[in-house]
Amino acid sequence: MLISEREAKSVCDTLLRCIKADDAEVLVSSEDFSNLRFAANDFTTNGWREEVSVTVTVWIDKRRGSATASSLERESLQAAVDQAEELARISPVDIEYLPSLGPQSYRDTGGYAEATAHLSVAERAKAIDAIIRECEKQNVVGAGYHRTNATAEAFATKHGNFYHRISTEAALSVTARTRDGGSSGFFLRNHFDIRKLDTARIGHEALRKALEGRNPRALEPGIYPVILEPQAAGDLLRFTFDARMADEGRSPYSAPNGKSKLGEQIFDERINVYSDPWHPELPGSAAAPEGIPATKVYFVRIGVLENLHYSRFWANRQGKEPTPGPVNSILESSAPAINLEEMIRSTPRGLLLSRFWYIRMVDPRTALLTGLTRDGVWFIENGKVQYPVSNLRFNQSLLELLAPGNVEQIGASERISASESYGPGAALVPAIKVKAFHFTSQSEAV
């Protein structure tokens, strides 16, 4: 059972009363989490968990200490305070210390659904059984993961700030593999409201990709025009717009002579990247990092790097305002959306990519990533999908991928989870067609 706002306030007040330090921030969270896995067309593991966490951070003479406990008992709260204060007393001065925030005003963002928080395990078993039955009918082997979680998060400061939010998320992924192991399809979607999680569609799309991906042909690595489906784009396009790293000269947004690329055209002029706590499809926290009230923030607008994220300390050091975000990630086109069918129709020769796997940073100077395609690659010729293709490894710079001149078409943004991590961090991302994508070797993996 999640802790309510009243309970959270009471715990925060108790903690703050116990604290003798000059300044303090306390964080109280609770989570109810439920999941079910299936594989080889059968149920495997599952889990239900309730947990709480209390983190106390204090400053004594600007010396910082922090302690985390997993109980709401009065004695445990006191013990966490004692521990944090003891660590603060024996720690060096925190030169990045700034007084904790006073009372702030937060506007509710939503993102909680009772139906998600109170999932029926019997209904869930039935929905998964239906997907397995469909796999059996089509003679493919299904695997997948269904999860729901409900989270309550509250924090308070010694200077009088208090924030509380409850949120939920439900997600389902399905992988379907042909029995000979020659083809695999995958589909994943998530939503804060489980009633908007279309389990039948997720199962159907995974199956369709597996069946259509049979008998793939090997393709020579090289540079190809590609269409990234929203899942593929969502896997790849994760941004960290950190101002300090850029100012210190160690980020793709650093420029020569100690400058950053703020104000420069870094992406195609149709591309906008922003954070919006009140987006109806992707509600974010009303509190940005460090408790600053979140607002809509553009990091990239019409392709221009408009903002970097300044922490309170770094903003203070650089004479800037701290950034009221990000609390979520939205990539959107300024131009009318082009649907996937039209993208394919207008492609003389190229590849359609479903998803990426094992993406790792190779060179942070250019945001050069390596990784592989997975669960569906198709060769397009003369505006038509011709045949499936085996997987390929890529080495691709994100800056070059979205650079002016490389982006051809952009679709409507959809709510996506990065398929490699699954954790929180849903994003709104569109399908994108680009002129050049760099593949460096073949993989026979399915």
Added chain:
Amino acid sequence: MTYSRRDFLKGASVAAGAMALPSWVLETEAKEAAAIDKHALTDLALKQAKKAGASYADIRINRYRNESISTREQQVQNVSRSQSFGMGIRVLLKGSWGFAASYAVSAESARKVVEQAVQIARANAAFQRKPIRLVDTPKVNGSWKSSFEQDPFEVSTDKKVEFLLGVNEAALKPSGASFVNSSVRFQNEQKFFASTDGSRFEQYIIRSLPAFTVTAVNRSAGDFQTRSNLSGPKTIGYEYLEKYPWSKEAGQAGEEAVAKLKAKPVLPGKYDLLLHPSHLWLTIHESVGHSTELDRALWWEADLAGTSFLTPDKTGKLQFGSRLCNFYADRTQPHGLATVRWDDEGVPAQRWALVKDGVFVDWQTTRDLAPLIGRKSSYGCLHADSWGSVSFPRMPNVSLEPASREVSLEELASSIDNGILIYGNGSWSIDQQRYNFQFGGQTFWEIKNGKVGEMLRDVAYQSRTTDFWGACDGLGGPATYELNGAANDGKGEPPQSNAVSHGCPVTRFRRINVLNTAVRKG
């Protein structure tokens, strides 16, 4: 404002009274934990599970302590401690698993948690096609502590801060070294386990995880390079921070980060590779460790981690590598991150061959996987990363045997005309069946006509698992053998973390495809 190490030490001496040993973590909670009668709670929970119809049940009541200190340059960014205490109960009912867990450790909570686990198992059992079966395992009782000389949770914080600031000072000494981030984490797992098979035991594990990264920035050119620590986490005490020459390595790292800015770009092509254990452990982890996991081979991990190019019918037949390749799984290896006395379902820790004289011969198994390939016992690879996580198959330590006689790095290099020596881990990526991989490193050194020469940059190699291990034609001797590893190997849905080590000697490979990552050509 800057805060020097000297300032810190000065401050430390003033505040000496406050700097005695920290009264470790949240002792009130620890007392609470100690006050709980785990055996009575266990009896209650297991009895209730059996009464509800469970054919098997187990309970884990665990306490996890963590201490973390992070610094950059000459400032301390964070000193924090955390603990997590709770219980998880797993039931097998009508051939279906049910797992539930709570932070509340009490009789009332145990009743609720068992009920929840039973409810999930019942809901799923209605649709279970093939009932889960477990192989037998001997009943075990006892307690065990991992090997350490000095419990890091009993070492003062100021000593740890001094260690890190010393590392930073050494790292920034070379001219041109711009930034350094360093950290040390300590983990303690206190694990209680009991099952309806009659097993009941406790384990106490200590791990130490120091790490640093030095960055050299050429501001005028808008260029930067990094060099991270080569030696990794271990199941070991605070003595690791005192015995390994961390400051010396940090100084060398600072010099190498600066040198990387001006190093010669590698020309793409085929090279012989001489791979140091600080690098090769991760290639072993990804290509050998994960491919020999039986759950992957049976498609149980198809939805995320993937499957494996190895399948049960290839056991004892597939040529995995050259005849020099002997890989052992080993949960008994001293200081191994996956070393335990028993796994999380009571199976004793073991050592067994996975690849023998180049041939793939065996799997990593658990009690529910073993019957699926006709085995009568488990190798003990079940693990959960928390009381709140369901236990599932995780990797044991997997290591490459060294040559039987002493062979040095120089001796291995002497037969290389055109090659590269690689230290440390850079980026790594491998496909979902563990065929195709690409690995970078921390430092790269040209080998010409048998001699290690100047530094190279922007190196990564790509290969295919069996081609790569088939190209192995030289092993270093026992003196070159090192154990490295990762404390955060991710797998599963929801993702869980596993700590695992991999030992190996310096090893030579012939004609591997190398690319230049700066120009992005394969």
